[in-house]
Amino acid sequence: MGWHRFFLLLCLLYPLAGEAAKVRFSKEELAKESVLPVFDPMHLVLGRNITLSKRLEGGVSLSFGPDEPFYFPFYATGLLAFYMTETHGVSLTGTWFPPRDKLLGWEWKNEKGEKKHFGIRWPGLDLKEPTQPSVEPIDVWKVPYPQMMGFLNYQYTPFYGKISIAKTIVTNLSIYGFAGPGIIMFNEGTVTPAGNIGLGLKIYFNRWLALRGGLRFYGYYGPSPAKVPLSSQTSPLSYSSIPSVQKGVIIHLVCSVGFVFLI
Numbered sequence: 001m002g003w004h005r006f007f008l009l010l011c012l013l014y015p016l017a018g019e020a021a022k023v024r025f026s027k028e029e030l031a032k033e034s035v036l037p038v039f040d041p042m043h044l045v046l047g048r049n050i051t052l053s054k055r056l057e058g059g060v061s062l063s064f065g066p067d068e069p070f071y072f073p074f075y076a077t078g079l080l081a082f083y084m085t086e087t088h089g090v091s092l093t094g095t096w097f098p099p100r101d102k103l104l105g106w107e108w109k110n111e112k113g114e115k116k117h118f119g120i121r122w123p124g125l126d127l128k129e130p131t132q133p134s135v136e137p138i139d140v141w142k143v144p145y146p147q148m149m150g151f152l153n154y155q156y157t158p159f160y161g162k163i164s165i166a167k168t169i170v171t172n173l174s175i176y177g178f179a180g181p182g183i184i185m186f187n188e189g190t191v192t193p194a195g196n197i198g199l200g201l202k203i204y205f206n207r208w209l210a211l212r213g214g215l216r217f218y219g220y221y222g223p224s225p226a227k228v229p230l231s232s233q234t235s236p237l238s239y240s241s242i243p244s245v246q247k248g249v250i251i252h253l254v255c256s257v258g259f260v261f262l263i
Contacts, residue, residue: 048160050172050204052083052262059212061258063095068252070140070225072100077256079212087157091178094150095254099141099187140225144186144239149218151182151196163203172204184220190239194220198254208262219251 063075075098081091157176164170179197186192198216205211223239227246 048086049162050160050174050207050210050262051086052089052157053086055083056263057081057083057089057091057260058263059258059260061212061256063254063256065252065254071145072098074098075254077258079258079260081155083155086160089155089157091153091155092150093153093182094148096148097146099145099147139230139233142230142233142236143223143225143228143242144188144190144237146184146220146222147187149182149184149194149220151180151194151218153178153180153196174202174204176200176202178216182218184222186222186239188236188238192220192222192239194218202260210260210262211257212260213257214255216254216256217251218254219249221247221249223247224250 057079058081059079061077061079063077065073065075075095077093077095079091079093081089083089155176155178157174159175161173162170163173177197177199180195182194182196183191184194196216196218198214200212200214200216202210202212223237223242223246227248228237228242
């Protein structure tokens with residue numbers, strides 16, 4: 001066998017010898033930061049002070065609608081929830097809308113009757129100006145308005161931890177999100193489907209009491225008071241009597257704060 005064949009044979013056998021070689025490092029040479037313990041199963045939170053699994057939660061809160069232009073923006077809301085695990089649960093919420101005025105609608109024409117504007121004013125506040133010789137109040141209560149609403153939500157709690165309010169005060173908190181279908185009942189008895197989605201935060205004072213706050217959007221299909229010619233109406237309207245051109249998808253933002261109790 002010639003030298004060139006012997007050289008070719010060495011080149012073919014060299015990768016096999018290289019694969020068999022192992023590089024080892026002593027434990028003293030390995031950085032401690034590069035080695036992480038592995039647990040199976042992995043638990044993100046150990047030693048929870050507040051447990052939710054298989055527990056009921058009830059609560060009440062005061063809700064505020066910052067974008068409500070016509071009706072009283074403060075609502076009473078009740079909550080009942082059940083948690084299957086520490087992160088997954090279902091909740092039932094109900095809200096009652098007080099039938100009280102917040103703002104009064106008004107429209108006016110100029111002296112030539114060329115323009116008509118729509119605005120709002122606080123009850124008792126006179127906004128008449130010299131350029132507004134006639135102010136005609138608009139009674140928004142003639143339009144069907146929401147009286148109650150309820151939602152069945154899926155609730156997901158991805159974060160649980162601790163927060164230090166002071167050097168000697170440490171509380172537990174959780175952040176959650178929710179979404180689900182529901183219904184809205186109008187004052188004249190009509191019930192329509194609705195939906196809501198939101199986020200919230202709970203700060204626990206102890207194992208059973210927490211402060212609960214959140215933001216949510218809810219929406220439904222119903223009459224829009226701004227589209228209904230209320231000045232020509234002499235009596236309250238029913239939901240079915242309002243044409244579809246005077247209805248639309250209505251979405252509102254609600255902020256809420258209250259207390260919840262774990263059972």
